[in-house]
Amino acid sequence: MKKIFLSNAMRILCILLTIVLLVSCSPGKQTGGTNPDEKVTITISFDAVALAGGGDLDDIFAEFYKENPNIAIESVPMVATSPEMTAKIASGNAPDLFRLEGVTALPGMASKGLLLELDDYIAKSDKIVLDNLYDVCNVFRFDGREAGKGPIYGVPKDWSIDTQMWINKKMFRDAGLRVPTKNEPLTYDELAVACHKFFKTNEKGEVVQLGLVGLYGIVQTIEVMLAQQGKSMWSEDFGSTTLADPDTRKAIEYYLDLQQNGGMESPLNPANTYYTWFIEGKAAMFNYGYWIASQMSNEQNWKIDVNDVELVPGPVWNKNKRFSACLAGTGSAIYKNTKHPDEAFKVFEYIHFGPPADTRAKKAFGLPIDRTKTSLLPQDTPFLKMAYESVLDDAEYASADVRINPYANYASVNATFEKYYVPVLFEQDTLDSALEKINNEFNILIREGKEILGVD
């Protein structure tokens, strides 16, 4: 009996091992290669929502499949700076087409040699005409040190002037303040006065009204403030910081003052549902850009008169010097080690210049990168028309001058800054002490980044 059991166990084991061997020796997923008839699978880190505001991937790519029957598309949705993507890149399993923010993620990824240069592909393309693209496309250029110059690695799929603000004109009028317009934005001095004036607490000390909500991260906001003056948080060669410079410190102090004392949303005065704060008239300014125009136009829960809402440019230091910044520019780039660069580029073209780009434009997903598609943006209500005119007007001032250090991963820079800034906000540390710690950590990040890239 025992012998029978033992021999059965051996048989089962042999079968199991055979199965394991067969599976491991099988050719796996057919990814194709040189044979044009062979099916090629291109992995993209987009989902249907990012591509076309939802729907079925097969429907989104229906036209593409007709033209390219030998290419299959597999979606592995994730953004370029996510831990999942980092792990995939680290293990050599990155998707063929990355979804990434041109402004914040491209310099770091291009400097590490992860992205394919697309100049030759674009030159040969009959779907991409560089002259038709907005200048903001340059956020996908990187010359090895500076963004905005050098070879092109991708394009934004849609973009916005992220510094633009939605304002409640009635609140400005009631407070006796100048109402900003699409031609005359607020100055930073006016913004500070407005934020202090709008900030209100009740008898228990609870915040009931804020000036500005829905902010971008502190690093980008300060970099925008500095870029407007032709300055930066980083030295010319990105080898050190300018945190000790008076202008940088002034910008940080300005931001800190508004968050501590003057009605700008912060962990101290959180407005978790900042969109609701704005539509309910509890916040006078909402820094979210054109992205949210479509959602706002369908909003049913306004507690303010929608005619009092306007999209205006972000604040400037000097009224006569406009500066509008794209702070994200989400698009895609192709993985340098892709086995199928030609096929990946076809998918790239389709996503950015084919039917999905039209769908996104019609849904006001931000501005299309191709000017010829701008007319597709919805203008069928006075609200959408106002937003359309405002964003197009501001787009002419769009700048890609916000500098991102290629040696220090942007997420690290932001996290490091926040780590030491928040205790200052809560008066648990001094600004001097925090800036010293930030400076030390930034220097380490830069040194390590240079070492890895082999830069002196």
Place this chain on the structure above:
Amino acid sequence: MLIKRSQETNKIVKKGIQYKMRAKAFYVIMIPYLIMMLCVKGFPFAWGLYISFTNFTGFNIDKLKMVGINNYLRVFTDNEAISSIGRTFGISLIVVPLSICICLLLSLLLYANIKGIGVFRTIYYLPSIIPSIAVVTMWKGMFVKEGGLLNMVSKLFGGQSINWLGYDYARKALIIMLLWGAGSGILTNLAAMKAVPNDLYEAAEIEGAGYFTKLFKITLPLISNMIYMNLVTGIIAMLQLFGQPVLLTATAGAGLTALPIRPIYTYLVHVYQQIFVNLRFGYGLAMVWVIFTVIMLLTIVVDKTSKYWVNNEMN
């Protein structure tokens, strides 16, 4: 006599063969598991150990350099690593003993033989089976300053809104949330209580022992092995505290790379930031091996003390 001895020898030989066959069968059955274990766990362990001695950033596998024990030395000179492990110990020192006490108290209450006790057992055990992401989302909704349940209740009684997720209260909020899940040991405690022989209680009652005497002289000593297990697993879980602080008070970043507010910036959060935000894979993995060693040492210390307070079949 000779025949008798031979029969005994045969029996011993037969037993030996049976033992060998059973041992063989055991190993034959275990081989697939051992192979899987080596591939799935052994390889990543060895790879992680190797990487901890390199300058791996996730992008430089082709230019990998050995850095010796620099990454390990860095753990002890990194102020953030030291302060974050201090914070983690601080939270653990509160949460682990309180969790054990709450769990014990609940177990004693739920051991009572009353009608409908099963419902109560289910209710109190429920937090242990809810995924932590759902737990954090729920508690975040209660802690949030504007419109949060806790502040709404506080306002009803004339109290002020508290910024539970701000600097001053974040640690308290985290501890409250963690203690809500303290009932995870109830099932094992109840099982241990049921295994205590009834004769002991009857004999104690005959001797005139009251409830507390029986509790401290019979129940607690006889379920001490479960308390020991809860203590060890509690220490391990708390020193690996990561997701809850990140999801509860993210101030920058998104998802698990978000930065929690400083009072609950724990050691494992620092590790994750090093690996996935700062792309210091080598250093992050060295930090992981350091905390692994700390956990191992603490477990050995607790184990060494167990002979003084844990009752098991051996002693």
